[in-house]
């Protein structure tokens with residue numbers, strides 16, 4: 001999958017190729033990344049990429065002309081959708097990452113300053129995407145988040161043991177707790193079931209924890225997801241044990 005990123009900070013975005021899961025995906029040829037700097041298309045001596053907003057007010061807006069050229073240069077080799085990272089976009093979640101992972105390529109547009117000229121969105125942008133309800137200083141971190149979330153879903157990026165099917169959110173739930181040695185840490189022990197060797201019991205405990213933690217921390221995720229009969233039973237068990245432990249009866 002080819003990612004082309006239009007950004008004033010190419011070295012920032014390109015750092016994803018140097019480490020971890022995304023770095024390995026590049027090494028294996030599963031993803032490729034190229035950046036396009038609007039500043040390279042600026043024609044004046046100062047290579048200006050921003051200008052004052054029509055209507056006045058504080059801050060600057062990214063100039064349309066060099067941005068347009070950078071996007072169109074990226075389009076020459078990438079037929080994919082153009083995604084603009086912005087707080088006004090559709091929220092990125094695991095389901096959207098999964099849909100984006102089925103594209104052959106994406107062009108990610110990163111804004112700086114107060115934003116980009118709205119006509120760029122009208123002319124070139126297929127989708128606006130937000131990585132969360134907070135304000136970043138530019139779209140680059142958003143683009144890096146999107147690349148990471150999408151790349152790990154591509155075949156061959158993760159090994160068997162780290163398969164995306166085991167990830168939190170793969171089935172719409174938060175993850176269960178994890179433990180490793182030692183058996184006791186500062187008086188805290190590992191849940192006995194995890195040392196029982198009974199794989200069915202372990203799987204049942206993990207599912208129950210995932211359901212329970214989702215119920216406690218992100219109830220809106222449960223409302224968005226149908227529970228099977230056996231999941232209902234596990235969650236009821238968790239809720240009853242929680243009620244008893246907090247003496248709500």
Ligand code: 4GX
Pocket residue numbers: 085086087111112113114115116129130131132133134135136137138139140142
């Ligand atoms: N998820 N930002 C975009 C420029 C901007 C300013 C105003 C439109 C209007 C963000 C996010 C994010 C900061 C990227 C502002 N664009 N991107 N940038 N949240 O906060 O993706």
